[in-house]
Amino acid sequence: MTAMEKVAWTELSVCVLTVVMVTALYPWLGNSASGAFGFLGFIACGIFFLRGRGKTVVIDERDREIEQLATRRGIETAWMVLFMTLIAIVLWSSFANDEVVPTGLLSWLIWVQFAICYGVKGFVAVRFYRSQRRAAQ
Amino acid sequence: MPRNSEPTLDNCIKELRSAEESMTQQALADHVGVTRQTIIALEGGAYTPSLALALRVAKVFDKSVEELFWLDD
16 A cells, blocks of 8 residues: 555545544534534644655655546535535525525535545545556456 | 546566566666556556656666557557
């Protein structure tokens, strides 16, 4: 497993754990459960895998290629979800004749965007590494 | 990264490496500046290298790029 594959696994695991934690805390804490999204900060722990080890190459062109593709997919998905959610909010406001959007909802939206972006990025990268490994066998 | 519809590159790196004494995947990876996993993907035909990497690999075996890589139609 390359260093970047470990980073991708870290991103994916942290995102999944964070979403599980937020979902578990929501019944008790309500909107305050969004504070658990702060655990997304543990994604930064992936940097420990990128420490240099003598002359051994840690990241190469294949890793960079997969990283670029995964990042693009993550950002695209996050934008897609953002637009669809905003459209849903506008539609809901129109049908319910309620023009007020709670600010708490916007806060949730931002956090969910981060979780989706890094979650999809990690998932796509992991999937590419696995498919390449399988194809090479 | 090759898509399903694109032709992939086939190569004879594994055969050439086996012919060279004590040339492990790690040794080749260190020579050309990539990770061992990239050499594994390259040998298995799962990864299409950049031109720079193809040239570096060709230089290690003292061959031309065309001798090392060809289109798998």
